Amino acid sequence: MIKLKLKTLAPLALLLAAVPAAALQPLPLLDDEATESEEEDEHWVLLKGGDVYTGTGALLRKADVLCRDGKIAEIGYDLYAPEEAEVMEISGYRVYPGLVALESRGLFGGSGSLKDSVDPFNESMTYAVASGITTAVNGSEIGKLNRGRLEDVLVKRGTFVGLSYSISNPSGRGSLREKLEAAAAYLRTYREWQVQVRSNKDLKEPKKSGVDSNVLAVLEGKARALFSSDEQQDLVGIARLAQEYGFRPVIKGCREGWIVADELGRAGAFAIIEARDRRSKNEALVRPGGSSIENAAILHQHGVQVAVLPSSTGISLGGIVGRDIMHMPTEAAFAVRGGLPEDAAIASMTTIPARLLGLGHRLGTIEEGKDADLIVTDGDLLHYRTFVQWALVGGRVVYDKEAELYFAHIRPRPDGELAPESPVDPGEDDIVEPPAEEPEEEPAEEPSEGSGDAPTEDSTEPPPAEGGSGEGAEEGPAEDTAD
Amino acid sequence: MKKTALLSLLALGLGASSATAGDFGGRPRGGDSVRASLAIASQGEVHPGAVGGRGLAIYSKKVAVCEWNGQDVINNGVVLVKDGKIEAVGKRGEVLPPPDYAQMDVGDQWIVPGLVEMHNHVAGRFGLNDTVYLANPGLRASSDVFAGNAQLDLGLAGGVTTVLYIPGSGSNVGGQGVLLRTGFNTYEECLIKDPGSMKLAQAGNPERWLTRPNRSFMNWNTRTTFQRGIAYAQEWEAYERDGGVMPRKDPQWEIFRHLRKRDVHISTHTQIYQVVLKTITMVHDQLGLPFFIDHGTFDSWRVAKEAEKRGIFACLGPRNIDVPARGFIQWSGSNPERVQGVAAGYQSEGFTRIGFNTDSPVIPQEELQLQASMAVRYGFDESKMATLRGLTIVPAMAGGIGDKVGSIEVGKEADLLITTGDITDPRHSVELVLQLGKVVYDPAQTGRRW
Numbered sequence: 001m002i003k004l005k006l007k008t009l010a011p012l013a014l015l016l017a018a019v020p021a022a023a024l025q026p027l028p029l030l031d032d033e034a035t036e037s038e039e040e041d042e043h044w045v046l047l048k049g050g051d052v053y054t055g056t057g058a059l060l061r062k063a064d065v066l067c068r069d070g071k072i073a074e075i076g077y078d079l080y081a082p083e084e085a086e087v088m089e090i091s092g093y094r095v096y097p098g099l100v101a102l103e104s105r106g107l108f109g110g111s112g113s114l115k116d117s118v119d120p121f122n123e124s125m126t127y128a129v130a131s132g133i134t135t136a137v138n139g140s141e142i143g144k145l146n147r148g149r150l151e152d153v154l155v156k157r158g159t160f161v162g163l164s165y166s167i168s169n170p171s172g173r174g175s176l177r178e179k180l181e182a183a184a185a186y187l188r189t190y191r192e193w194q195v196q197v198r199s200n201k202d203l204k205e206p207k208k209s210g211v212d213s214n215v216l217a218v219l220e221g222k223a224r225a226l227f228s229s230d231e232q233q234d235l236v237g238i239a240r241l242a243q244e245y246g247f248r249p250v251i252k253g254c255r256e257g258w259i260v261a262d263e264l265g266r267a268g269a270f271a272i273i274e275a276r277d278r279r280s281k282n283e284a285l286v287r288p289g290g291s292s293i294e295n296a297a298i299l300h301q302h303g304v305q306v307a308v309l310p311s312s313t314g315i316s317l318g319g320i321v322g323r324d325i326m327h328m329p330t331e332a333a334f335a336v337r338g339g340l341p342e343d344a345a346i347a348s349m350t351t352i353p354a355r356l357l358g359l360g361h362r363l364g365t366i367e368e369g370k371d372a373d374l375i376v377t378d379g380d381l382l383h384y385r386t387f388v389q390w391a392l393v394g395g396r397v398v399y400d401k402e403a404e405l406y407f408a409h410i411r412p413r414p415d416g417e418l419a420p421e422s423p424v425d426p427g428e429d430d431i432v433e434p435p436a437e438e439p440e441e442e443p444a445e446e447p448s449e450g451s452g453d454a455p456t457e458d459s460t461e462p463p464p465a466e467g468g469s470g471e472g473a474e475e476g477p478a479e480d481t482a483d
Numbered sequence: 484m485k486k487t488a489l490l491s492l493l494a495l496g497l498g499a500s501s502a503t504a505g506d507f508g509g510r511p512r513g514g515d516s517v518r519a520s521l522a523i524a525s526q527g528e529v530h531p532g533a534v535g536g537r538g539l540a541i542y543s544k545k546v547a548v549c550e551w552n553g554q555d556v557i558n559n560g561v562v563l564v565k566d567g568k569i570e571a572v573g574k575r576g577e578v579l580p581p582p583d584y585a586q587m588d589v590g591d592q593w594i595v596p597g598l599v600e601m602h603n604h605v606a607g608r609f610g611l612n613d614t615v616y617l618a619n620p621g622l623r624a625s626s627d628v629f630a631g632n633a634q635l636d637l638g639l640a641g642g643v644t645t646v647l648y649i650p651g652s653g654s655n656v657g658g659q660g661v662l663l664r665t666g667f668n669t670y671e672e673c674l675i676k677d678p679g680s681m682k683l684a685q686a687g688n689p690e691r692w693l694t695r696p697n698r699s700f701m702n703w704n705t706r707t708t709f710q711r712g713i714a715y716a717q718e719w720e721a722y723e724r725d726g727g728v729m730p731r732k733d734p735q736w737e738i739f740r741h742l743r744k745r746d747v748h749i750s751t752h753t754q755i756y757q758v759v760l761k762t763i764t765m766v767h768d769q770l771g772l773p774f775f776i777d778h779g780t781f782d783s784w785r786v787a788k789e790a791e792k793r794g795i796f797a798c799l800g801p802r803n804i805d806v807p808a809r810g811f812i813q814w815s816g817s818n819p820e821r822v823q824g825v826a827a828g829y830q831s832e833g834f835t836r837i838g839f840n841t842d843s844p845v846i847p848q849e850e851l852q853l854q855a856s857m858a859v860r861y862g863f864d865e866s867k868m869a870t871l872r873g874l875t876i877v878p879a880m881a882g883g884i885g886d887k888v889g890s891i892e893v894g895k896e897a898d899l900l901i902t903t904g905d906i907t908d909p910r911h912s913v914e915l916v917l918q919l920g921k922v923v924y925d926p927a928q929t930g931r932r933w
Contacts, residue, residue, distance in 0.1 A: 278847065280633055293912075293933050319780060319802030319825075320846065321857045330853070333909040338931070342910075384856035384908060385865075405807070406822045410862040 044068050045395050046081040049091030050376060055351050055365035057343070062091060067372035070152070070394035075368060088397075090376050093389060096346065097366050098134025098373035099328055100353035102272055102307055105314035107136050107145060107325070114143050114154050121148060127315045129391040129399040130407060131326040132381070134373040135354075135363055142357055144373070147398035159357050160226040160250065161214040165241065167233040179212040180245045183219050186211045218247050224270075224356065230255035230279075232289065239267035250356060255279060255291050258298040265302035270356045272307045273299070275335035276323075296348070297339030306344065307352045308332050333382050345382055378411070389413065531585035532564035532897060532920030539564040539920065540580035541899070542588040547595045547868065548572060548891040551876045555868040562594055564897040567919035572891050589901050592914060595871065596890050597644025597898030598851050598906070599878040601680075601750060601798045602777050602840035604651065605634040605848055606663055612651025613658070617689065617696060618708040621735035622658030624648050625677040631668035634848055639665045639924050640932035641849025642906055642913045644898040645675065645879070645888050652684035652752040655705050659738055660750060662884060664898075666916065666923030676747075680882060681738050683774065684752035685762060702761060709770050712739030742772050748883045749774035750798075755815050756785040763789055775881040777840065781805050782817035784828025791834045796881035799825050800840040803857045824861025826873075837869065838877035849933045856907045870907040 045067040052060040052075065064079040065072060081087065101107070107128040109119025119125070125147050128136065135144055135155065142155040164172055189206045197203045208216070217223040227238050230253040242249045243266060251257070254271040257264055264271065275296050281289030292298070300306045310331040316324035323330075332345040340348070347364075354364025362371045372395035379386040387407060391399040402408050402416045412418035532539030546560035561578050563571040571578045580586065607627035613619050628648060629635075638646070644665055650657030662679030664672070683705065686698050696704070715736035720743065722730055741747035751774045753762045759776060763786065766774045776783070776790065776797035782805055790797065805815075805823045826837050839854035841847070846854065855863075855870040863869065879889025888896050900906065901915035913933070916924035926932070 276847075276850075278637065292931070294931055317806045317808075319804050319806070321803045321861070322850075322853050330857075330909060336910040337912045337933075382910065384860050387860075405820060409821055410824070410827070 041084070042069055042082075043395060044073075044082055044085035045372070045392065045397075046079065046085045046087045047095060047374070047376065048087055048089050050093045050095040052095045052366055053097075053346065053381075054367065055097050055347060056367060065095060065366065065372075065374065067374075067392070067395035070372055070396075072366060072368055072370050072372050072374075075366065086397075088376070088390065090390075094377045094379065094381070095366065096132070096375050096377060096381050097350040097354075097364055098375050098391065098393065099132040099349045100357070100359075100363060101128075101133045101136040101313065101325055101328065102309055102353045102356065103313040104128075104133075104136040104138055104325055107133070107315070108138050108143055108153070112139070114138060114141050118143070118150065118153050120146060120150060120153070124315045126399065126404060126406065127326055129393070130388055130401065130404065131328065132349075132375045132377070132388045132391065133325065133328070134375070134391060134393045134398075135359075137357070142359070144393050145398065146393045146396075149396075149398075152394055155359065155362075156357070159224060161218050161223045163215075163218075163225045163227055165227060165229065165234060165238050167231065167237065173237070176215075177241070179215040180219070180241070182211050183216040184245055186216065187219060219245060221247070224248070224250050224358070226250045226252060228252045232256040232259045236260050236263050239263040239269060242267040242269065253277075254299070255295070256289055257304065258292045258295045259288055261298045261302035261304060264299065264304045268303075268305075270305040270307065270352070271299050272309055272356075273335075274311055275308055275331050275338065275340075276311065293334065293338035295338065296335035296345075297341075300340055300344050305352045305355065306335075306340070306348050307356060308335055308345075308348045329381050329386070330384065333384070336382060342382060378413075385411075387411070530921045532567070532917065534567045534919065534921075536566075536920070538570065538581060538584035540584045540586045541594055541901075542575055542586070543594045543901075544591040545593045546572065546891060547593055547871055547905075549596050549868065549872050549875045550890050550892060551872070551880060551885065555871075560594070562891060562899065564899070564917070564920045567897055567921070569891060569893055569895050569897050571893060589914075593900075593902045593904060593906075594891065595642070595900040595902050595906055596875045597888065597900055597916065597918065598642045598874045599645040599838075599876075599882070599889050600638070600643050600840060600843070600848065600851055601647045601775070601838065601878040601882050602800065602842045603638075603646035603648050603848065605632070605638070605843045606630075606646050606648035606661075606665075609651075611658055612653045614653035614689075614691070617654045617701070617704050618656040619650075619654060619658050620656050620681060620708065620712060620738050621733075622650060623661070623678065624650050624659060625661040625670075625674075628661060628663065628670050628673070630663070630670050630673045634844065635665045637933055638843070638848030638851070639916060640913060640926075641851060642900045642902070642916065643848055643851050644900075644916065644918050644923075645884070646848070647679055647750065647882050649680060649682045649750055652682070652688040655684055655689050655701050656708055657682035657684060659747075662882060664918055666898075666918035666921070675884060675887065678738055678741060678747050680748055680750045681742060682752070683749050683762075683766070686755060686758040687752065698758070702765065706765055706770070709739075709766070709772065712736045713743065713770065713772075716740045716743040745773045746883065747773075748881065750777045750882070751775065752778055754778040754780045754783050754802075755817065756782045757816075759783040760786045760789065763793065763795065767793055767795065773883070778802070778842070779829075780825050781815040782819065782823070782828070784823075784825060784832060784834070787829040787832035787834035791832070791836075794836070796836040796838065796877060797829060797834070798838040798840040798878050798881055799829070799858070800854045801842040801845040803854065804861050822861065824858060824863055826858035827862030827864075830863055830869075836877055836881070837863075838873045838881055840878070852906050853909055856909060859907070865907070871905065874907070 047065040049062050052063045052065060063077055066074040066079045066081055106124050108114055109122040110117025125145055129145050129147050133145060141157050143153045144155055146153050165176055193206055218225045225247055227249055229235055229251055235257055238249050248268040250270040252272040254273050255277050257271055273296055277291040279291045296306050308331045310323050310327055312324040315326055328349050332348055336342055336345045351364040354360050372392055374392045375388050376390040377386050378389055387401060389401045390397055402418055408418055529536030531537045541562045543560060546557040548554055548557055559575045561575045563580050607629050611624050611627050646663050646665055647660045648663055649660035659678035660680035660682055661677045662675040667673050716739040718730045719740055749772055751762050753759050753776055766772050779797045779799050780802040803825055805817055805819050808818045829837050841851050855874050859865045876889035879885045888898055897917055897920040899917045900913050902911055902913050904911040
């Protein structure tokens, strides 16, 4: 019993240590009472034989990931797991850290605070985990997409302090500088007092009156300053302000960041960008301006921490696809088009957003001790054909593609229940074809990997890509029906 | 996958100075030396390959020729371009350029036909969407063209070299579309064909749900309009055949003479399977006019077998999927039990003529390729290069210009893309665009636009 208590308290304590009390009020559990009754045995999951894209630079082929009670316990080869462990044989598949959405609408089912509105059974959450998202910012809260469960949803509150700094608003700039100055002055006197109070116990703590608590939290490193800025003058101003007062700004938009990337890099900025942002330059200016498909790449080159976000942060079911939160990897793929390295593109949806949210110690990479929020895909995450086959949140399978009605029929797993009865032999396939198709030419169906130097190109292309070349499960090969 | 390919520049026809292509300034991208070569060649002389210039031979490890009923790719191929046309294409070593031809080798970058868009609303000022009269076959989109505008420019950077600029779907017959090149700045240079199409819109937008002409009235109206047009054309046909009194020329109905000759096709805003069925039975079966399915979304794939039987083309988009509808209002009447890929649905019915569209600006013009990749994501089988074909030769044939553009075949216009790979994948980029053999987009000169 005591052991159990310790276990449930441990993450809480960890959070309390990592996150300041005042502005943030960590509340790791949605409902404190609910966990009281949570007296379960240890929960083990072993993901066996997948290619593990850890996000730390290491790619472990055909490795095991062992999860225990929601955390990654061990990563390695031929791992021992207790008998009760749930074993997932996933050789041929890839394991990535779950994606972190820095903004979202409706993924948790309702609007408003998570405590009041979480609906873990709604379709949006299913679509979200099916898209690989395991953690999402919802208003001012960060939550886990713990689909089907009411527990362990809320991760953290109040991460950001929204600030504005614009060339078109001189008085606003002035007042922000005043607030920063006041907060900095307060911190100096406070530190002085901290030293002096040791020898003089009667010294009174300096008063906080007139000090903006939000701005103070930014300078203390307890919250992140979030700017929504696109224009280069504003970006430079923010970068210089950040360096002057010693904080790392988060800049959403950052359209013209590519022009002033060196300034932003020096300021240690985070940028939340839309890779496909498009806006012409201001033609009245001689210098370069406007959006650039190379924005992500150039920012990354200059040391800016780049996270991507599609133009729509909700689930779009109108039929137009590729631009909502379900298609984060598509957005990242466009950043790659502009020159962003592929590992940075993966990081832009995992490691960077986790770090940006102050949750780098728990999320964003596959490392021992981190949360077991993992996705298992049937291929390169950045490839348009790739689907999430399983998603795990807190070491629990919250999504299995074959078990949900939405995508199960699309290229079903060859070993799954929905696989075609007699998988088409790819060789035979070509012989049946009409002679016009010139069988000696490569069909060139592998569109990526122009040159062989990229780490993502490998021989372990997952089975689904080969097997069901046709449509849904109920159809035979498309070629047969074509005649 | 990124672009560390070493290019060997064969400077035979270009003068020795162009061979030093080592320093690109920024990060190395494969196309730089290629572009440098063309830039040098263009100083003071006509671009090799363009009209009036020397010939141009382009070598590549992969030439995606995209023939409709032929080969997909030529590995280790060469394309010869002369006077704006493709002069020859074949295996390296088998097709030999004359000695005076400029030569470039793009290494393992691909040569791809320029992409073809049959549903574009951004080549003009969007001034043509009449919603007063329900049938305006005489209106011409060509009167509204804004050649070389920013949106077309971006589309060009995304590899789109040919567009059909069409009126909106505010009325049943919106007017005539115009087929344009995107690479030039004047209407005259851009013009491929005017009229390039006639726009028909069924169900959906022209319904104007509150003040509605309903669907049966619209069908009556469309049929009657078309019958009048056909009667007009028949009068002219009789005159041309038998002589007699020359009929009065009426610009409102002239387009039907083209339709009857089948040198112009009807692009039909049609979607939802009952509506598509109506298009098939009325326009094709009853009236005998050439049309292609434009949009074709929601559950239209259910009638794909009927369309296939008749050899009809479809350009699908901008919607790519049909989802289980849980909403209160269910407009389309389609409610699949799963996320149904539209193109995948057509394919599952044995339909072969599948192209893609953006309905730009609904999807930005430069993201035409994304329409194909998203089709694959949602179940479309891309083997046999069905995606690249759906972006090139299929829409070209749908629009009736399959003999001019859409594939790399002898005699066609030299609209060629040099890309870092299969352009279906958003990660790949366009490194050079030639139109009529002329360099019309070169990131090294103008900066990368997409």
